[in-house]
Amino acid sequence: MANPMKIRAANKDGVTEVKVLISHEMETGQRKDANGAIIPAWFITELTAKHGDKVVLQGEFGTAVSKNPYLAFKFKGGAKGEKVAVSWKDNKGDSRTDEATIA
Template identity: 60%
Template structure:
């Protein structure tokens, strides 16, 4: 089971700022281990953020994103107390969803 994300959401002047820290190895599939064998690729391939069930960000990621990625974005129209949910899925079929509210 993957570790939880750290999500911070703050609304200011009608704009909601979302900061997400994800815990993931983000293996590119290009590196070799100590024995010279390729380490199989393991990276987040899809990220979705929803505001009250409605998608506000959807992204397709690849192996070029850093380990333990940090994602920050803004959207308009959120109110204090609204629910924000973030989901990532990786290329091995694992996924994780975490929720928070706007403050």
């Protein structure tokens, strides 16, 4: 399983801002290693962010997203002490979910 995501969430004036740093290699399948062999594709395909049971962000990623992607977004609602969870799945079937408490 991949390393944990770094997630920060803060609420100001009824709007929660979330910043996420995802640890993932994001290989396109087009690079070659030192021996000339193609490095297999390995990238995030789906990402979902939830506040409680409500989906606040859902997206599809692909090979054009850089290694260790950074994502920032805002949503209306959320209060200090509540949780925001971010989940991803990749093309190899790996997945990860991490959460942060809104400050």
